[in-house]
Amino acid sequence: MSINPMAYEAQFFGFTPQTFMLRIYVAFQDHLAHIMLVVEDTILNKLECIRPNKLTPSLIRRSTEQFFSLMKKIFNNLFGKMEDTLLKTVLSIPPNVLLPEDKGQEEFRYTPEQFQELQDEIDQLERQLKAESAAEQALLAELEEQKIVQAHLEGILQWFDGLENVGREEGVGNLKESFSALTKTTVKLQSVVREVEEKMNKLK
Missing domain, CATH: 1.20.5 (Single alpha-helices involved in coiled-coils or other helix-helix interfaces)
Structure with missing residues (x-):
């Protein structure tokens, strides 16, 4: 099987081409094994009518397994060629083709240097945002302190007003x-x- 991840093809098809080929391979193997069992069954049924002395069921089983092994080797060889052809042609996306969701890459192309500049700008903006957020938190904390001080001052003013009233009452x-x-x-x-x-x- 191919070791190329073919991630772009997987994005397009919704599955990896290697997985698709593996399923085909397993299906062929299963059908081949099933056919060998059917052939073996047929031969055994025919032998019951003929009953030759030298052809026993165990000998036929060995012969069937040998034939199955030969067929697997031939199939593996042919499948390898088929897989190589399909993965390179039918199931591959050419390098110059973009999927519809990636069309934006054609309009906005960046060199590595430009991308790094954008990344640096993003980092700087993030730092500024953090600094402004910290300053806002400090201002909010100071505002809360001012509210507390203002409340104390208002209490003192009320106390002075009370004293003044008492003073008037006392002459x-x-x-x-x-x-x-x-x-x-x-x-x-x-x-x-x-x-x-x-x-x-x-x-x-």
Whole structure:
């Protein structure tokens, strides 16, 4: 059997030409074996009428097997020639013929260098896509953080509004001015604490 894979022919026929030839070969072999059994049966039936002393069923079986072996050799020789002819002519697609689904190859022909350039461009685009996807994920994560911070700020503003309302109820004028005065007082207190610490250190 041929070792050529004939993949293009298999694409066209739906089966490999070698498989087709193998099935023909097996079918011929089976029919040949069946014919030999029929011939042997016929000879044995005729012998029952003649009953010669030298022709026994075992001798006829050996003769039939020898004849079958000879026929197989002749058939194999003829089949090899037939297979070679069929695989090269009837079951082969010429190199210059394209199947309908491959017609696009005629319109778009690329050299190996052009194909490599296209492959490099595809790789570059894939890298850019991955980088943009990563940047998008980072922006989404940052947006989520900003939403959390905004929620905290809104909570703080609501707290300040609550303080201001409480301050009004308690008779405090402007909460911002109160915080400003408190801040100045804190700074003065810190200055006094530092002066006391310095004098304490000198006394030591």
